Amino acid sequence: MEERNELYPVFLKVHALQILIVGGGNVALEKLTFLLKSSPNAKVCLLAPFFREETVAKAKVFGLEIIKDAYHKKYLQGKDIVIATTNDETVNVQVYKDCKEKNILVNVADNPPYCDFYMGGIVTKGNVKIAISTNGKSPTTAKRLRQFFEEVIPENIDDLVQNLNAYRKTIKGNFEEKVEKLNEFTKSLVSK
Numbered sequence: 111m112e113e114r115n116e117l118y119p120v121f122l123k124v125h126a127l128q129i130l131i132v133g134g135g136n137v138a139l140e141k142l143t144f145l146l147k148s149s150p151n152a153k154v155c156l157l158a159p160f161f162r163e164e165t166v167a168k169a170k171v172f173g174l175e176i177i178k179d180a181y182h183k184k185y186l187q188g189k190d191i192v193i194a195t196t197n198d199e200t201v202n203v204q205v206y207k208d209c210k211e212k213n214i215l216v217n218v219a220d221n222p223p224y225c226d227f228y229m230g231g232i233v234t235k236g237n238v239k240i241a242i243s244t245n246g247k248s249p250t251t252a253k254r255l256r257q258f259f260e261e262v263i264p265e266n267i268d269d270l271v272q273n274l275n276a277y278r279k280t281i282k283g284n285f286e287e288k289v290e291k292l293n294e295f296t297k298s299l300v301s302k
C-alpha cells in the first residue's frame with residue numbers, strides 16, 4: 111500500500127503555552143528561529159550549560175528566559191511542550207522519558223522515534239498559515255515546499271480573509287443561509 115501521512119496538524123496558541131528548549135547549540139538555534147518566525151510571541155525558556163552568542167542575543171530581543179544549567183527534570187515543572195536538542199543522546203532520551211512520565215508533549219529534534227510531534231515547514235501570510243509535513247521523511251522537501259509557497263501565495267491573500275470576514279458579519283439569516291452565501295460568493299476561487 112502507498113504510504114500516507116496520518117499526522118494530525120493543530121495550530122497551537124504558543125503565546126499561552128510554556129515551551130522549554132533543552133540545549134543551546136546550532137540545532138536549538140534553528141528550531142528557535144523557525145518557532146519565532148512563525149510565532150514571535152511564543153513563551154520559550156532555554157536551558158543549557160553553554161549558549162551560542164547568537165542564541166543569547168535572540169533570546170534578549172524576544173524577551174525569553176535563559177537558564178544556564180545542565181538538564182534536570184525539575185525544569186519540566188510547568189512546561190507544556192519540550193524540545194530537546196543537546197549533543198548528548200542520553201540526555202535527550204532522558205528528557206523524552208521524563209516528559210512521557212509527565213504527559214508533556216516532547217520533540218527530540220531530528221530524532222523521529224523520540225517525537226510526539228514534528229516541527230513543520232511554515233508559511234505565514236497575514237492571517238493565513240500553511241504548515242507542511244513530509245511525515246518526517248524529508249525535511250529538505252518541507253523546506254523547499256515552504257519556500258515555494260512563500261513565493262507563489264500572494265501577500266494580499268489576507269485581503270480575501272479580511273473581506274470575507276467583513277462580508278460574513280453583514281449576512282443576515284441562519285447558519286445554513288450564511289454558509290450558503292459564503293460558498294456561493296467564493297465558488298469561482300476553486301472552479302476551473
Ligand SMILES: C[C@@]1(CC(=O)O)C2=NC(=C\c3[nH]c(c(CCC(=O)O)c3CC(=O)O)Cc3[nH]c(c(CC(=O)O)c3CCC(=O)O)/C=C3\N/C(=C\2)[C@@H](CCC(=O)O)[C@]3(C)CC(=O)O)/[C@H]1CCC(=O)O
Nearest residue numbers: 144219220228229230231243244245246248249252253256
Ligand atoms: C521543517 C523543519 C522545521 C524546523 O526545523 O523547525 C524540520 N527540519 C528542517 C530542516 C532540516 N533538518 C535537517 C536538514 C538536513 C537534511 C536532512 O538531513 O534531511 C534540514 C534541511 C536543511 O536544513 O536544509 C536535518 C534532519 N531533520 C530531521 C532529521 C532526522 C531524520 O530525518 O530522520 C535530520 C537528519 C539529522 C541527522 O543527520 O542526524 C528530522 C526532522 N526535521 C523536521 C523538521 C521534522 C520532520 C518535518 C517533516 O515532516 O518534513 C523531523 C522529523 C523532527 C523534528 O525535528 O521536528 C526544518 C525546515 C524549516 C524550513 O526551512 O522551513
Ligand SMILES: NC(=O)c1ccc[n+]([C@@H]2O[C@H](COP(=O)([O-])OP(=O)(O)OC[C@H]3O[C@@H](n4cnc5c(N)ncnc54)[C@H](O)[C@@H]3O)[C@@H](O)[C@H]2O)c1
Nearest residue numbers: 133134135136137138158159160180181195196197198201
Ligand atoms: N548542527 C546540525 O545541523 C546537526 C545536524 C544533524 C544532527 N545534529 C546533531 O544534533 C545534536 C546537537 O547538535 P548541535 O550542533 O546543536 O550541537 P552543539 O554542540 O552546537 O550544541 C549542543 C548544546 O547542548 C548543550 N548540552 C549538552 N549537554 C547538556 C545537558 N546535559 N543539558 C542541557 N544542555 C546540554 C550544550 O551546552 C550546547 O548548548 C548533535 O548530536 C549533532 O550531532 C546536528
